[in-house]
Amino acid sequence: MTSVIQAQAAVNASILAIEQRLRASSDGDEQGKLRAAYSRLWIILGQLEEAIMEQAAAAVSVAAMRLEQIVLSANTSPFAEYKVALDRALVGIGVNVAPYTPATVSPPLAQKTVAPSSPQPQPGAQPQPGFANADDGSVWWKDLVLYYASFKGIPDGLKVASLSQWILESGRGTSRLAREHRNFAGIKFRERMAGHATPVDYTGTDGDATTYCSFDSIAAFVAGYWHFIRSGPYDGWDQLGDDGVKYIRHIASNYAANPAYVGKVLALFDEAAGLLRITLGTASISAGGTPDNAARLAVVVGHNRLSKGASSGAPINQMEFDFNQIVAEEMKSEAGHYNLNVELFWREATGSYSKEIQDAYAKVASWNPHCILELHFNSSSDAQANGLEMLCLSNEQAKSLAAKLVVSTTDLLKIAVRHADGLRLLKVGDRGWGSVSALPNIPTVLCEPFFGSNSNDCVAAATVGREAIGRAYLRGVRDWLEGQALDA
Known part of the structure; x- marks a missing residue:
């Protein structure tokens, strides 16, 4: 339940930030969107309390923290950039938004029982974290790390190993494939990826102009990566337990052509473990310790x-x-x-x-x-x-x-x-x-x-x-x- 508690704290912090911003806002369009976000967050908070969104808690945490950061930046960012970032952040919590148009000023929020001003997703819908408002991909990368740190179902050693891959493949989120297509792992499109990603033509760092995967969100990328591994020529990877080093050695021959790939990935284990706040224990010996x-x-x-x-x-x-x-x-x-x-x-x-x-x-x-x-x-x-x-x-x-x-x-x-x-x-x-x-x-x-x-x-x-x-x-x-x- 730790991830649920973290998500609840993130949602509450975002609610407080919206309350403060609404008291200062004089833009009608902005106010309408913030009111919709406010209502949606209260729905999500109730679902978290009922433990019906436990599996989505990590995604909730990332989306709520991102929304809070954007709202708090309203007074320091150029207003037009802030509005674009706000629109994307609202999508992250499941609020459908229309393009920005000037509107009349509405009074600030006074109570917590405000009716939504835009259509709401069905209860239980999982928000998709992540939006980009930086050309260098730093926002997407931070979202990925936040999301993956709370991700469940993958042993810690394999989480460290896979994030180490993504550090190498995407240059910590700075590659164009990562910035524009949320593909941090250099995954080429295969028919088995249909439903998880869409194909996009792209020339990789190896100079190979081919079709790569484009993912809709951070959550879609993480799910897509592990589907790629489960459905690919990597039989036996799930028998390696928590040993991230064995995992990288096991998949490397089919994943990358460079014979130095294993060493390069292993050299990043300590960095990945630090980002995920994972203590590797004996696994750190395999990673270079x-x-x-x-x-x-x-x-x-x-x-x-x-x-x-x-x-x-x-x-x-x-x-x-x-x-x-x-x-x-x-x-x-x-x-x-x-x-x-x-x-x-x-x-x-x-x-x-x-x-x-x-x-x-x-x-x-x-x-x-x-x-x-x-x-x-x-x-x-x-x-x-x-x-x-x-x-x-x-x-x-x-x-x-x-x-x-x-x-x-x-x-x-x-x-x-x-x-x-x-x-x-x-x-x-x-x-x-x-x-x-x-x-x-x-x-x-x-x-x-x-x-x-x-x-x-x-x-x-x-x-x-x-x-x-x-x-x-x-x-x-x-x-x-x-x-x-x-x-x-």
Whole structure:
């Protein structure tokens, strides 16, 4: 009944706002519409008290809060814009309105028993929340979040997962598809969506000009999204309980073509949970959080924002720093899946290479990690130079960590390894010595998974993607830690 109580509070607040506005209004058309809204709200309030609208309580809350906000903005918004917004807000509570026309002034409301001035929907009709009065879609987005926070029938973990999708797909409600068609999920129209949405021609961010779904309201979109999932090629999604991460992984292959889609959605779980005011508990581990006992992996992004290192050829066409920044961010977002706690560290340009390394690793030391990876890729004036290698000290712990990373990355990239076993053991004066020796008691590996100057290596890296390379590093560290535990 919590949603009903919230709806009652929202309706009462809207009633009070209308009473105040009616005392100040001198516009006859506005007064007539406010009187109709006032009467309708009292009908809704009675239905809520009788618990016959419990399932619609979330929609009532959103529609009533929106109406209250619009009425309270009457003195600060341009009058014409206010009247347009008011018309839309009235539709949200089930009041049919005519286009604005000037009318004579009516006396303000004095009693709560005012007859409706426009036809009323049948008792029990569910209002459809949401209207747009901002070009950037912020109003629609706020309505969606308010509505979904009170939505019943979907486990919290799946609500977080689906809202994370909508954040990504719609740019938090700013996409034209969301602003104009209430389609926050990028849903393309299928015959099975008839009755839930209408088709509209639209060119998506993938450049595909096709037919998408257009929804009449926020409520229609939410119902339509879950109908799309229930009726689509996602069999078994409803057997996943409250596990939002498994849900996203389960539907991703049929929902989106981008292999990085899962990681991008999972990275938004914390934001979605905050918007919905949901505490994920153990689910937050899957969404990128980590348990207290997780091993700490420090990830240093090679080079810096001013001096970005080597460049890579087609189809990557990125500098080392830019490429590995994405790899590192994916590692942090996915760390919970590998029972790891990842923290990112950056080398800041100081004009002195040695000071740059010293400062970065001093920050790493203060975090007290179990191991460290510094991310790079290789390059050479010889276009034939290729393969992967892991650079480290010659002590056994560093070598065993590097060996696990060689296995996990070669399994992914399917490219040659250098030095027979992929390990390059550094000594004083070698390139990379400053990094791997900065904290000699903490196993540190400088990762060079491919040559950016070799076209075949670049194709291999681009084929799997930066996010997959990040996950390969995580697998290698996880496997190394498990081996350490067995040896202990």
